[in-house]
Amino acid sequence: MTSILVAEKLSRNFGGIQAIDDLSFALIEGEIVALIGPNGAGKTTLVNLLTGVIRPSSGRIRFEGEDVTAQRPFEAARRGLARTFQIVQPFPRMTVLENVAAGALFGGAQPSVAAAMDIARELLEFMELAPFADRPASALTLAGRKRLELAKSMAMRPKVMMLDEVNAGLNSSEINGALRLIRQIAERGVTILIIEHLMKVVMSLAERVLVLHHGRLIAEGSAANMVRDKKVIEAYLGEKFARRFTVEAASG
Amino acid sequence: MQRWQQYAFFAVWLVLLASTPLWASNYIVRLAITIAMFTALTLSWNFIGGFAGYPSFSTAAFFGLGCYVGALSQRAGVPMVLAWAIATLFVGAFAAALGAIILRLRGHYFAIGSIGVVEVVRLLVSSWGSVTGGGDGLNLPLLSGGPNAVARIFLLAMILIMLAAFLTTVWVDRSRLGFGLRCIQQNEDAANMVGVNTTRYKIIAYTLSALFCGTVGASYASWTGYIDPTESFSILMSIKIPVMCLLGGPGTVLGAVIGTAAFTLLEEVFWVNFLDYNRAILGAVIVILIFFLPGGLLAISYRDIAGRVAKLSVWRKAPA
Numbered sequence: 001m002t003s004i005l006v007a008e009k010l011s012r013n014f015g016g017i018q019a020i021d022d023l024s025f026a027l028i029e030g031e032i033v034a035l036i037g038p039n040g041a042g043k044t045t046l047v048n049l050l051t052g053v054i055r056p057s058s059g060r061i062r063f064e065g066e067d068v069t070a071q072r073p074f075e076a077a078r079r080g081l082a083r084t085f086q087i088v089q090p091f092p093r094m095t096v097l098e099n100v101a102a103g104a105l106f107g108g109a110q111p112s113v114a115a116a117m118d119i120a121r122e123l124l125e126f127m128e129l130a131p132f133a134d135r136p137a138s139a140l141t142l143a144g145r146k147r148l149e150l151a152k153s154m155a156m157r158p159k160v161m162m163l164d165e166v167n168a169g170l171n172s173s174e175i176n177g178a179l180r181l182i183r184q185i186a187e188r189g190v191t192i193l194i195i196e197h198l199m200k201v202v203m204s205l206a207e208r209v210l211v212l213h214h215g216r217l218i219a220e221g222s223a224a225n226m227v228r229d230k231k232v233i234e235a236y237l238g239e240k241f242a243r244r245f246t247v248e249a250a251s252g
Numbered sequence: 253m254q255r256w257q258q259y260a261f262f263a264v265w266l267v268l269l270a271s272t273p274l275w276a277s278n279y280i281v282r283l284a285i286t287i288a289m290f291t292a293l294t295l296s297w298n299f300i301g302g303f304a305g306y307p308s309f310s311t312a313a314f315f316g317l318g319c320y321v322g323a324l325s326q327r328a329g330v331p332m333v334l335a336w337a338i339a340t341l342f343v344g345a346f347a348a349a350l351g352a353i354i355l356r357l358r359g360h361y362f363a364i365g366s367i368g369v370v371e372v373v374r375l376l377v378s379s380w381g382s383v384t385g386g387g388d389g390l391n392l393p394l395l396s397g398g399p400n401a402v403a404r405i406f407l408l409a410m411i412l413i414m415l416a417a418f419l420t421t422v423w424v425d426r427s428r429l430g431f432g433l434r435c436i437q438q439n440e441d442a443a444n445m446v447g448v449n450t451t452r453y454k455i456i457a458y459t460l461s462a463l464f465c466g467t468v469g470a471s472y473a474s475w476t477g478y479i480d481p482t483e484s485f486s487i488l489m490s491i492k493i494p495v496m497c498l499l500g501g502p503g504t505v506l507g508a509v510i511g512t513a514a515f516t517l518l519e520e521v522f523w524v525n526f527l528d529y530n531r532a533i534l535g536a537v538i539v540i541l542i543f544f545l546p547g548g549l550l551a552i553s554y555r556d557i558a559g560r561v562a563k564l565s566v567w568r569k570a571p572a
Contacts, residue, residue, distance in 0.1 A: 051445070072444075073441075073444040073445050074444050074445075074446075074447045074448055074449050074450065077444075077445060077446055077447035078447045083445065085442075085445075089439055089441065089442035089445070090439070090442070091434070091435055091438035091439055091442060091443075092438060092439070093438055094434065094435075094438060098431075101431075102431065102432075102435050102443070102446050102448075103446045103447070105428055105431060105432075106428070106432060106435075106443075106446050106447035106448045107446045107447030108447075109447075112428070113426070113427070113428060113431055152446060156446065156447060
């Protein structure tokens with residue numbers, strides 16, 4: 001088991017606020033890891049640090065053994081570090097197909113626009129977005145746009161994918177669809193870091209859970225252990241959920 | 253319009269402009285030279301303003317610098333066409349260096365910065381009298397031959413520059429550069445995230461938007477034989493060029509061509525018929541066109557209009 005993405009003593013402050021505080025962790029190649037924590041814990045800041053949107057105040061980031069602390073976002077994308085946004089960021093007046101092709105052409109380093117379009121078509125099929133290929137991205141529903149974000153990231157042929165609340169705002173059948181897709185993506189060998197508030201998603205997907213609070217990693221372990229962890233309950237889950245979960249788990 | 257239709261339209265238009273000396277008066281030939289010249293400038297602006305969506309008002313700076321570099325080279329004894337080439341390269345290098353700084357600004361801030369460039373360069377040129385002649389301007393060696401022969405030479409030159417700008421546009425439109433610029437135009441952060449080197453692409457687009465302005469400026473200087481700072485760095489040009497492009501359809505291959513033709517011809521018509529109010533009328537027409545046609549003339553669905561007209565006539569014929 002080799003670690004693919006490693007954060008070493010990462011810190012980042014915005015003025016007086018310590019958004020990320022001396023954080024270290026590693027992602028193992030091929031695993032699905034969930035990152036949870038209350039609002040303002042620093043989850044999105046962490047993803048921004050890992051993809052070069054912002055620079056850490058101190059600490060280092062290594063990707064496949066290489067120091068990538070000072071990388072810029074487009075370099076992260078070309079290396080295979082893809083991310084989706086909590087607030088979806090399509091190219092609104094381009095078609096769904098062109099949106100995905102953009103990921104393939106630049107992040108996926110396809111040699112030509114035509115080759116990128118071919119890859120995009122295949123991916124739309126895989127993501128069940130093929131019927132919307134020629135519609136403008138702005139015409140999709142929220143669920144569709146979230147899936148488009150996934151398809152765009154997939155087109156970049158990522159090694160690590162960071163999914164920032166891809167399920168927020170979806171109804172339960174849409175969530176089930178998204179879960180299936182994320183599992184299929186993982187089966188292709190992509191390492192996944194998923195930021196999630198829905199414990200249902202975390203419990204069913206994640207092999208490992210990182211819990212962030214005030215920019216610090218307060219706990220780390222299997223999902224089942226995390227919901228019993230005192231610190232996690234205090235900081236994030238709350239007594240009520242933990243009790244309900246324990247009851248549900250006991251009754252099978 | 254399909255791509256091949258746009259290319260065909262351009263080819264016909266080019267032949268029409270190039271053939272004016274054979275069938276039209278000197279006035280029309282002069283108009284054709286002006287149209288070819290402005291089309292080259294508008295096609296240039298389209299790279300940064302249309303494809304990348306950065307509202308640049310630096311056209312006059314590039315054009316004026318082209319005028320002066322070309323004029324100074326020619327006065328130093330450089331042959332005319334070589335002087336044009338020097339002006340092109342100089343203005344391109346100037347834009348690349350400037351772009352690295354000014355393209356950090358976005359939206360309105362970029363627009364204001366790009367206007368500032370025009371003013372700064374104009375002031376530099378008019379103050380540096382020992383080299384540029386200051387407010388007195390510069391004279392250039394005139395071409396020998398009659399006015400007709402000279403007009404033909406400059407018509408050909410401007411049309412070749414226009415053709416070069418158009419071919420570059422066609423290439424950009426189909427290449428990954430154009431794709432990346434469109435991504436930047438729609439959402440720059442997202443473009444960065446999918447792996448577009450946005451800084452580099454924007455600098456390339458800005459440089460492309462300057463190159464042909466340099467050539468046009470230098471050949472304009474050779475054509476008129478005299479340049480001065482006020483005319484070379486006219487802020488009106490910086491505004492007219494984007495308006496022409498918006499009128500035709502920004503970010504398209506043919507939009508800049510159609511917009512320039514429509515604007516220039518309208519301007520002529522209003523000059524001839526309404527000498528007192530021509531600016532006001534032209535202004536009103538521009539406001540109306542841009543207000544009702546945000547995508548430009550190219551974005552009109554002519555089939556849609558035909559359908560509506562047909563429906564209207566059916567409705568009229570129907571018994572009350």
